[in-house]
Amino acid sequence: MARIGNLLRKDIVLGIKDVFVILEVVFAILVMVLIVLVVPDEINNETQVFLNDETEILTEFMDRMMAEFGIDAANDLGELYVDSREEVIAGVVDNPSAIGLVIAEGSSAPYSVELMSQPYTQPTLIDFVKVDMADVLSIITPPAGLYTPDVYQSVRVESLATGLRDEIPFNKRLMPLVLLFMIGIMGLFIMVSVLGQERADQTMRAFRVSPGGLWSFLASKHLLVVVTGAVTTSILYLPVIGTQGYLPSLIIMVLTILIGSSIGMILAAYFDNPMSSIGWVLLLILVFNLPTISLLAPIFSPGWLRLIPSYHTLFGLDAAMFPDNNANIIWTSIGVLGGVAAALYLVSGIVFGARIRKEN
Amino acid sequence: MVQVKNLRHSYKHDAVYAVDGVDFEIGSGEIFGFLGPSGAGKSTTQGIVTGLLELQEGSIVVDGMHRNGTPGKEFFNRIGVGFEIPNVYKKLSGLDNLRFHAGLYDRNTEDPREILEMVGLGPDAKKPAGAYSKGMMQRLGFARSMINKPDIWFLDEPTMGLDPTTSNSIKGIIRRKKEEGTTIFLTTHNMFVADELCDRVAFIVDGKIAALDTPKNLKLQYGRPNVVVEYRDGVDLKQATFELEGSGKGELQHFIGAHDVATIHSGEPTLEEIFIKLTGRGLE
Numbered sequence: 001m002a003r004i005g006n007l008l009r010k011d012i013v014l015g016i017k018d019v020f021v022i023l024e025v026v027f028a029i030l031v032m033v034l035i036v037l038v039v040p041d042e043i044n045n046e047t048q049v050f051l052n053d054e055t056e057i058l059t060e061f062m063d064r065m066m067a068e069f070g071i072d073a074a075n076d077l078g079e080l081y082v083d084s085r086e087e088v089i090a091g092v093v094d095n096p097s098a099i100g101l102v103i104a105e106g107s108s109a110p111y112s113v114e115l116m117s118q119p120y121t122q123p124t125l126i127d128f129v130k131v132d133m134a135d136v137l138s139i140i141t142p143p144a145g146l147y148t149p150d151v152y153q154s155v156r157v158e159s160l161a162t163g164l165r166d167e168i169p170f171n172k173r174l175m176p177l178v179l180l181f182m183i184g185i186m187g188l189f190i191m192v193s194v195l196g197q198e199r200a201d202q203t204m205r206a207f208r209v210s211p212g213g214l215w216s217f218l219a220s221k222h223l224l225v226v227v228t229g230a231v232t233t234s235i236l237y238l239p240v241i242g243t244q245g246y247l248p249s250l251i252i253m254v255l256t257i258l259i260g261s262s263i264g265m266i267l268a269a270y271f272d273n274p275m276s277s278i279g280w281v282l283l284l285i286l287v288f289n290l291p292t293i294s295l296l297a298p299i300f301s302p303g304w305l306r307l308i309p310s311y312h313t314l315f316g317l318d319a320a321m322f323p324d325n326n327a328n329i330i331w332t333s334i335g336v337l338g339g340v341a342a343a344l345y346l347v348s349g350i351v352f353g354a355r356i357r358k359e360n
Numbered sequence: 361m362v363q364v365k366n367l368r369h370s371y372k373h374d375a376v377y378a379v380d381g382v383d384f385e386i387g388s389g390e391i392f393g394f395l396g397p398s399g400a401g402k403s404t405t406q407g408i409v410t411g412l413l414e415l416q417e418g419s420i421v422v423d424g425m426h427r428n429g430t431p432g433k434e435f436f437n438r439i440g441v442g443f444e445i446p447n448v449y450k451k452l453s454g455l456d457n458l459r460f461h462a463g464l465y466d467r468n469t470e471d472p473r474e475i476l477e478m479v480g481l482g483p484d485a486k487k488p489a490g491a492y493s494k495g496m497m498q499r500l501g502f503a504r505s506m507i508n509k510p511d512i513w514f515l516d517e518p519t520m521g522l523d524p525t526t527s528n529s530i531k532g533i534i535r536r537k538k539e540e541g542t543t544i545f546l547t548t549h550n551m552f553v554a555d556e557l558c559d560r561v562a563f564i565v566d567g568k569i570a571a572l573d574t575p576k577n578l579k580l581q582y583g584r585p586n587v588v589v590e591y592r593d594g595v596d597l598k599q600a601t602f603e604l605e606g607s608g609k610g611e612l613q614h615f616i617g618a619h620d621v622a623t624i625h626s627g628e629p630t631l632e633e634i635f636i637k638l639t640g641r642g643l644e
Contacts, residue, residue, distance in 0.1 A: 006463035010452070017451045202447035206504060209410050209441040210464040211433035357414055357430075358371070 003212060007220035011194065015224045020193045020274070024186045028232035031178055035171045035240050048098040050080050050091035055111060058103055061140050085114075092116050099129065111137055175240055176317035177292055179253060180310055183232050185285055187225045187257040189274050191264025192281075194221055195352075196273040204356070214353050222261050222345070229257035245320035248330045252316040255337035259309050262344035269348075269355040291315075312336045361543050362386040362409065362512065367418035369404055378404040380567035382418070391534070391544040393558030395551065395631065397641060401567040402547045403444070403516060409545070410441050410514055422512070437467050440510030444517045446501035450490030454481050454500050457489055458507055465508040472507070478533060479503045480526065495522050502530060506537070513537060516547045531557060551631040561631065565639045575631055582637055583629030587612055591619040601627065 015021045053059040059081060082088055088100035100116035113133050117126055198204040207217055233253045237246060263284065271277035291311035295318060305311050316333025319326045367382040379401040386392040394402050407413035409420060411431040420427040422435065448457050458472035476485045479499040484492065489500055498521055506513065518534065519527040534557055538544060548554055554561050555575045562572040571578060579585075585604045589612070590597055602612040616624075635641070 003464060006460060010449070010456075010460045013456070014449060014451050201450060202443065202445050203449055204447075205412065205443060206441070206447045206461070206501075207464070208412055209436060209439065210461065210508075211436040211466060212464040213433070359412075 004216055004220055004223075007212065007216060008223050011220050011224040012227075014197070015190075015194065015228065018190065018193055018197070020186065020190045021224075021228050024183065024190065024228060024232050025235070028182060028235045031182055032236045032239050035174065035178065035236075048080060048091075048095055050082055050088045050095075050098055050100040050116075051103070052082050052085055052088045052101070053103045055103055055105055057111070057140055058136065061136070088116060092118070099125075101129075101133070110141055113137075172241060172321070175237070175321060176295065176314045179233060179236060179249075179317060180256065180288070180292075180313050181285075182236065183229045183253060184256040184260050184310070184313060185288060186232075187229050187260035188264040188267070188281065188284065190225050190228065191221060191261040192268045192271065192274045192277055194224065195265065195268035196271070199268070199272055205359075208356070214356070215349060218265065218349050218352065221265070222258060225261040225264075226254055226257050230254060241321050245323060245330075248320040248334065249317055251334055252313055252320065252330075252337060255334065255341045256309065256313045258341040259337065259344055262341065262348040265348035266351050269352040309337060309340050361388040361390075361423060362545070363419075363421040364405075364409060365419045365421075367405065367408060367415075367420070369408055369413065369416050373416075377567050379408070382564070382567070382569055384562055384569065384572060386543055386545060388543055389538060389541045390559045391538050391546055391557050393554040393561035394545065394547045394564060395549065395554050395561050395635065396564035397549055400564045402549075402564055404567075405564070406441075406514055406516060406545065406547050410439060411435065433466065437465055437508065438511045440505040440508055440513045442502050442505030442513075442515045442518055444520065446494070446497035448489045448497055448500050448504065451488060453486045454489055454492070454496075454503075455485040457500060458504060461504050461507050467508060469508050470506065475503045475507060476500075480529060495526060498522060499526065499530070502533075506533075510542060512543045512545065514545045514547070517550070518546070518548075519550065519553055551635070555631050563635050563638060565641055570638050571634075578631065578634050579629055582634045585629070586627040588625045588627045589615060589619075589621055590623040590625075591615075591621045593619075597622060 051059070080091060082091060085102050088102055092098045092100040096118060099118070099121060100114075102114040102116070104112050104114070106112035115126065115129055115133075198207075204217075208214070230250060230253070233250060234246075237249060241249075267277045267280055271280075274281065287308060288310040291305055291308055291314050294305055294311065295314045312333040316330055316337070319329035319333070363385045365383050367379050368377050369379040370377050382401070382405055384392070394405065396402050404413065408415055415427060415429070427435075448454075449460070452460065454476055455472055458475060462469040462472055473482070473485060476482050479502060481492075481496060481499055481503070484496065489497060492500065502515075502518055505515065515534070519530050522530060531553070534544060534546075546554065546558060558575060560572065560574050561578070563570040571582075573581070586608070587602050587604060589600045589602065591600065592598075600615060602608045602615065604612075629637075
């Protein structure tokens with residue numbers, strides 16, 4: 001332990017002067033200030049619906065239904081009732097996230113529905129609105145409806161806890177992504193940098209002919225990266241999120257940093273400095289980036305995405321920061337990340353040792 | 361103390377050997393010189409013996425103990441290794457460099473301050489090593505290599521790039537360590553340093569030892585001792601050379617009696633001349 005302490009003391013003194021360590025701490029402070037002071041708490045990107053119902057059949061139905069649940073349809077559901085087709089068009093033109101509906105009496109069917117959307121509106125949303133309108137109108141006018149009322153009674157209904165995510169301030173929702181890319185990936189750069197420096201200055205050769213031992217040497221480097229990562233995680237986390245989920249988040253981050261530093265060690269075995277390994281680093285960042293799609297759009301979550309460790313980092317952090325009766329996600333993430341970190345720690349040490357023993 | 365037998369090493373594990381069947385023994389308290397040009401296999405041999413490089417073929421015995429695989433902590437506690445390149449932490453002070461290395465050993469070590477004084481870096485102990493001149497860094501690397509009071513001390517070009525005064529001071533420290541009983545393996549291509557310091561030298565070229573003996577014996581065995589006489593011929597100062605073998609002695613005596621002699625120098629061959637004679641190659 002005294003030897004590890006001696007190594008760590010040296011690595012911390014050198015780390016304080018390492019450009020990547022300095023960058024990580026400085027950027028952590030800057031990003032924390034940006035998130036707290038600059039990034040807005042709320043960004044409204046919900047779709048608004050401008051509705052002109054000449055028949056008033058849908059308007060009355062919605063008001064009646066929503067009143068039963070104490071919801072003001074016009075305000076709470078993002079629907080704006082307007083008096084003419086022209087007002088619908090104006091609303092859709094002025095609001096880039098709006099769509100419009102004009103309901104009138106039909107000639108061949110009881111009602112005609114005109115749907116207006118933006119050029120970039122997702123086809124899936126258009127399809128959904130079409131089906132939804134057909135469904136609602138069929139309920140209002142049963143003889144012409146698609147389904148009889150007993151169909152609805154036979155459908156199994158589950159209560160979904162929706163809406164909670166909407167209450168989380170936007171700047172806090174960014175935190176899992178910020179932590180992963182600001183700190184998790186940075187561990188990789190720092191490891192390549194500090195090991196590259198030892199190799200370039202040949203100080204590693206001097207160490208290798210001492211009784212220090214390669215594993216102690218590498219453990220000290222991991223400790224430096226993990227300690228730096230834990231400190232910067234705290235700098236970012238505590239002012240933005242507070243103490244909510246801090247401990248599990250810290251454990252998830254430490255394991256993610258260890259994975260990053262182990263991958264960095266493998267790169268450092270083949271490359272002398274971060275710049276010469278930049279191609280691999282960018283490729284890894286790209287791969288580690290993929291699970292963010294799943295976090296931002298949960299509907300996209302193929303099985304292979306879970307093979308990427310950052311998937312578990314993002315969802316583990318999300319679950320720890322914004323608890324939603326989801327402790328199992330936290331522990332699953334910690335378990336997976338812990339296993340990957342332990343395996344990579346061993347593999348990286350073996351690979352680095354084998355490479356270095358070929359150098360005189 | 362150190363016995364090396366039939367050492368062979370190929371960096372690419374093919375038939376190209378950087379070291380090819382090297383044998384030597386170093387006695388306790390001896391300074392053993394390894395002399396050869398760049399790329400001859402000096403550093404590879406030192407790398408294998410110190411444990412930096414894997415032992416592929418051959419055997420190494422230290423104090424009767426056979427080396428199997430990578431050496432253990434006991435071996436590393438006993439050796440000191442000085443490299444040609446002064447591998448020091450440039451962002452740490454000279455003193456912190458030595459303190460860090462002293463902390464790696466499980467044995468009594470030198471006082472970092474004393475050792476810095478010894479190599480003339482006392483006044484600069486707290487300066488970052490990156491601010492040192494090349495010679496100062498070289499001395500810091502030299503000091504680091506003896507921080508653990510090594511029993512076996514490996515030195516690679518210890519005086520390279522040093523001014524004559526500092527070089528003499530370093531050579532003085534090496535001699536003193538020898539007197540204290542340290543066994544020293546000195547790798548160099550500087551024939552004067554080898555001649556001055558070494559009890560025995562080995563000439564290595566193309567991974568093979570070409571000759572191994574004391575500098576004196578090598579000179580006697582392979583050199584042809586001569587005498588260079590400077591004499592006045594009118595206003596000119598001229599030179600004549602006489603070999604000290606065969607009829608040369610008589611010719612010299614006759615020449616001294618017949619000329620106005622200004623100076624007489626013995627023309628003992630240098631180690632470099634013997635090296636060239638034996639290997640057909642220079643030492644650079």
